[in-house]
Amino acid sequence: MEDQVRKFIQSRFSEAVIREDNFRGDQSFFLKPEALYGICQAFMDDSELDVHFLADVTSVDWLGHEEEMGGRFEVVYNLYSIQHKYRFFLKVMLPAENPTVDSLTPLWNGANWLEREVWDMMGITFTGHPDLTKILTTDELEGHPLRRDFPLTYEVPQFNWNKDDPPEVLK
16 A cells, blocks of 8 residues: 555656655655645545545654754644555644644545644644634643643642642642
8 A cells, every 4th residue: 555655646746745754664645734634635535546535643842853844843643444444644734833734624524623633732833724713722821732842831720639728838
């Protein structure tokens, strides 16, 4: 299946592929962000490959790391073919300023909450998303907690066993 996915992408979208990576048996394709939606649509339309499951969307902040040279943020799409029992990844690198990529919600309804989580925690905008609102953090929180430059804070969690302790004991 690895060769089939490679041939499919290379034959139809070779200009969109930045590089291919295979780490510990996981096949990944780094793509130009503007080509992501079209490639995913082509996978959905191809009955032979049968890639109809978007398992996850996540992101990485490469701030201060050598990988940042390709762009500060990496968005990772975990795709799976149930018929072939094969998983692979599509990745796009986005700049530090205005990190934006097209939403995949029109293709996969499940992308809705996955993209909202990435937006809330990392600040990556998904163009065309139907409801890009916070999903994990409070409305009052400013910023995106999984960014490497988000200020670290410390708060002692309150549990039923320590809720009545005076504040100086909690420090």
